[in-house]
Amino acid sequence: MQLSTKHLLGIKDITTADISLILSTAQQFKEVLQRPVKKVPSLREVTIVNLFYENSTRTRMSFELAEKRLSADTINFTASASSVKKGETLLDTVNNILSMKVDMVVMRHSASGAPHFLAKHIPAAIINAGDGINEHPTQALLDAFSIKEKLQTLEGKKILLVGDIMHSRVALSNIYLLKKMGAELMVAGPPTLIPKYIAEALQVKVEYNLKKALEWCDVANVLRIQLERQNQVLFSSLREYNLAYGVTKKLLDGLKKEILIMHPGPINRGVEIDSDVADGHQSIILQQVENGVAVRMAVLYLLSGSKNS
Amino acid sequence: MKEILNHTDLQIQIASLANALLKKHPQLDDVVFVGIQQGGVVLADDIVAAIQLKQPDKKVQYGQLDITFYRDDIRKEILAPDTMHLPFSIENKNVVLIDDVLFTGRTIKAALDVLLDYGRPAKVELCVLVDRKEHRQFPIQADFSAIEMATDKSDKVKLIKDSDNNKHVVLMPKG
Numbered sequence: 001m002q003l004s005t006k007h008l009l010g011i012k013d014i015t016t017a018d019i020s021l022i023l024s025t026a027q028q029f030k031e032v033l034q035r036p037v038k039k040v041p042s043l044r045e046v047t048i049v050n051l052f053y054e055n056s057t058r059t060r061m062s063f064e065l066a067e068k069r070l071s072a073d074t075i076n077f078t079a080s081a082s083s084v085k086k087g088e089t090l091l092d093t094v095n096n097i098l099s100m101k102v103d104m105v106v107m108r109h110s111a112s113g114a115p116h117f118l119a120k121h122i123p124a125a126i127i128n129a130g131d132g133i134n135e136h137p138t139q140a141l142l143d144a145f146s147i148k149e150k151l152q153t154l155e156g157k158k159i160l161l162v163g164d165i166m167h168s169r170v171a172l173s174n175i176y177l178l179k180k181m182g183a184e185l186m187v188a189g190p191p192t193l194i195p196k197y198i199a200e201a202l203q204v205k206v207e208y209n210l211k212k213a214l215e216w217c218d219v220a221n222v223l224r225i226q227l228e229r230q231n232q233v234l235f236s237s238l239r240e241y242n243l244a245y246g247v248t249k250k251l252l253d254g255l256k257k258e259i260l261i262m263h264p265g266p267i268n269r270g271v272e273i274d275s276d277v278a279d280g281h282q283s284i285i286l287q288q289v290e291n292g293v294a295v296r297m298a299v300l301y302l303l304s305g306s307k308n309s
Numbered sequence: 310m311k312e313i314l315n316h317t318d319l320q321i322q323i324a325s326l327a328n329a330l331l332k333k334h335p336q337l338d339d340v341v342f343v344g345i346q347q348g349g350v351v352l353a354d355d356i357v358a359a360i361q362l363k364q365p366d367k368k369v370q371y372g373q374l375d376i377t378f379y380r381d382d383i384r385k386e387i388l389a390p391d392t393m394h395l396p397f398s399i400e401n402k403n404v405v406l407i408d409d410v411l412f413t414g415r416t417i418k419a420a421l422d423v424l425l426d427y428g429r430p431a432k433v434e435l436c437v438l439v440d441r442k443e444h445r446q447f448p449i450q451a452d453f454s455a456i457e458m459a460t461d462k463s464d465k466v467k468l469i470k471d472s473d474n475n476k477h478v479v480l481m482p483k484g
Contacts, residue, residue, distance in 0.1 A: 001389045021389060028390040032378070037426035040378035301378070305387035 003302050007119045007126040010135035011176040019181060023145050025298035026291070033069070033294055043072035046304050049102045051094070052129070053079040053109040058265050058289060059129050059139070063106050066296035072304075075102070090114065094122055104303065107131075112169075125303045133167050133229060139264050140173035142295040144181065146288045147219055150260055155182040160213050162245065163223035163272050164193045167230060170264045171223060175202050188213035189245055192234040193225075210245050214255055221262040222247050222273045238271050249276045260284055313439070313458070313466070314478040322455040323352070326436060327359035329453050330405060339431070340403045341370040345420050346377075346391035348409030348468045351476065352438055356407060370397050374406075376419040393423075400428040409468035409478075411437040411454065414447035439466055439478060 003018050011019075032040055048067050052060055060076075067074045077097065079085075084093060094105065104125045107115050112132030119126045130136040144154060151157055159178050165171045165187045175185055179202070186205035187194055199206045207213040214220060225241065235241050247261065261273075261283040269275045278285060314322065334340045337360075344353025350373050357371045372395035377388050406420055417435060424430060436453040441460050460466060463483035470476050 002387060025389060028375070028377075028393060031393050035426055036428060039426070041422070042378045042383055045384060302387055305384075 002305065006303070007115070007128075008137050008299055008303060009115050009119060009126065009128050011137045011140050011173045011180070012135065014137075016180050019141070019144070019177060022141055022295065022298050022302060023148065025302060026141075026145055026295040029069075029297040029301070030291065030294040032297075039069050039071060041071045042301055043067070043070040043304050046070075046103045047073040047075070047101060048104045048106060048300070049075050049077055049097050050129075051077045051097070051105055051107040051109075053084070053090075053107075053114070054130065056108055056129070058292065059108065059136075062289070062292040063127075063129060063138075063296050063300075066293050066300055067106075069293065070297055070300055072104075072300070090118070091121055094118055098122055098124055104300065127299060127303065130169055132169065133172075133226075134169055135173045135176075136169040136264075137173050137177075138292070138296055138299055139170050140177040141299070142288055142292040143170075143174055143221060143262060143264070144177055145291050145295050146262065146284055147260070149287070149291070150284060151218065154178060157183045157219065158186070158217045159183050160186045160188060160217035160220045161223060162188045162210065162213065162220055162247065164225045164230075165189055165198065165223070166193045166195055166234075167226035168223045170221075174221060175204055179203065186213055186216060190235050190241070210247070211251060211254070214247070214251060214259065217259055218257075219260040219262060220247065221264070223264065224266065224268055224272060238268075242271050246270070246272060246274060247277050248274045249280065252277060252280075252282065258282055262288060265289070311480045311482075312477055313480050314456075316475040316477060319438075319468075319476050319478060320355075322438060323355045324359055326438070326453055326455055327356050327363070330356070330436060331360060331363060333434075333453075334403065334405075337364060337367045337369065339401070340405060341372065341397060341399060342405050342407060343372050343374050343395065343399075343420075343424070345406060345408045345416060346373060346375040346393075349407050351468050351470060352409045353407040355476075356436070370402075372396060374420055374423055376416060376423055379419040379422045381415060381419065395427055398428055399424060399430045401431045404430045404433045405436055406433060407436045409437065410439045410441065410466050411435070411449075411451050412441045412444055412466070414445050414449035417449045418447050438468060441466060 004015050106127045106129050108129040109131050112134035114131050115126050115128040128137055161171045188207045263285045267278055342357050344350035357369050361369045375391040375393040377390040434452040437451045438455045440451055440454040440457045444462050465481040468478050
């Protein structure tokens with residue numbers, strides 16, 4: 001069994017069989033990560049560049065650790081400390097890196113579609129680690145893996161995404177993936193942060209009342225306000241946002257059932273989520289981070305067959 | 310496809326392998342059995358069940374090992390992994406590796422690599438059903454084997470389970 005794709009650019013372009021294969025392979029890598037020697041020799045002959053044009057903590061460390069656990073050679077590139085500042089174009093930078101015999105590119109960029117552009121022009125396998133407001137496929141895969149680990153299946157589960165849906169690539173990738181795997185989706189947040197035609201375009205429920213949304217769901221994935229991507233004022237203040245859309249302990253305690261709480265990080269405590277919820281027993285935020293390494297190992301492993309030869 | 314062992318013959322061979330293993334390790338002290346995915350596990354399930362039947366008071370330690378991530382031809386084709394399950398420590402244990410067919414020795418070499426990532430066993434022994442001795446590419450030999458077979462290098466010899474759950478060893482010539 002193999003992936004239907006040479007790159008992982010987004011969840012939109014991959015099949016349900018691809019998703020199932022990645023998740024089941026990740027399960028085996030999770031076992032590898034429990035061993036005394038948490039490393040396998042699978043990608044010994046593969047060199048990977050982590051190309052980060054945008055800041056990252058979790059994703060970058062998670063990819064780097066995944067690569068090392070697979071015995072790949074890795075090099076890191078940070079745009080702010082590179083010749084990009086001297087005016088080099090994206091394609092020139094990447095072609096220069098590839099001439100040093102690099103096989104795979106993990107890439108984050110603030111421009112939506114940047115990895116798709118690269119995939120058209122270079123022979124290496126490309127993994128999207130987040131492109132602008134488009135997709136963040138490995139985050140959606142690790143979210144799905146974490147939900148499945150807790151609830152056994154995604155089929156028929158009610159998943160809520162709360163917050164800045166408009167600017168969130170995590171939201172879009174999650175919606176594509178969870179819909180493909182048979183889950184029901186709802187988005188909630190202030191009307192200014194929810195795309196106008198999202199219900200029709202992506203077949204998701206829309207709810208502007210957080211309490212009602214939480215009552216509906218089995219899992220709430222809480223998203224950060226992406227202030228860096230908002231070029232106009234979309235809500236009056238963070239304090240007011242917290243009052244209307246912050247997930248609090250009081251709200252959770254008032255629900256009839258216990259739901260799972262997720263967050264892709266970084267958390268803004270006291271804005272979209274309160275500390276006692278983020279650190280509470282319903283939260284699987286740190287499990288998400290842990291699973292991220294296994295899921296990224298699976299993606300890198302399965303795509304390493306299309307290595308540049 | 311040619312049948313080498315039918316279900317009944319196979320049961321006889323499995324019983325004799327189980328006897329040979331028990332003779333070598335009568336008390337089963339510090340012995341763990343590890344089947345290699347996938348054919349080795351099909352065989353090991355039966356061998357371990359036969360040993361357990363003869364030693365009902367002892368808990369036979371049994372695990373399954375997958376070599377997918379350790380294959381030396383991994384770049385040729387990326388395969389989906391099978392389950393790996395070693396629910397015990399192998400540190401200072403006598404490990405009996407079980408596989409259906411010993412051919413080039415490359416699978417066993419990879420299995421040894423996997424094992425060493427789990428700990429340092431005192432000793433590793435190899436138990437196989439079919440030994441295709443003349444095609445070995447690594448200096449690896451079986452400690453226990455049921456049958457030796459002269460085959461063509463391009464043949465495939467496999468332990469398979471049919472739809473009625475009966476097991477057979479078959480030889481598939483190339484083409």
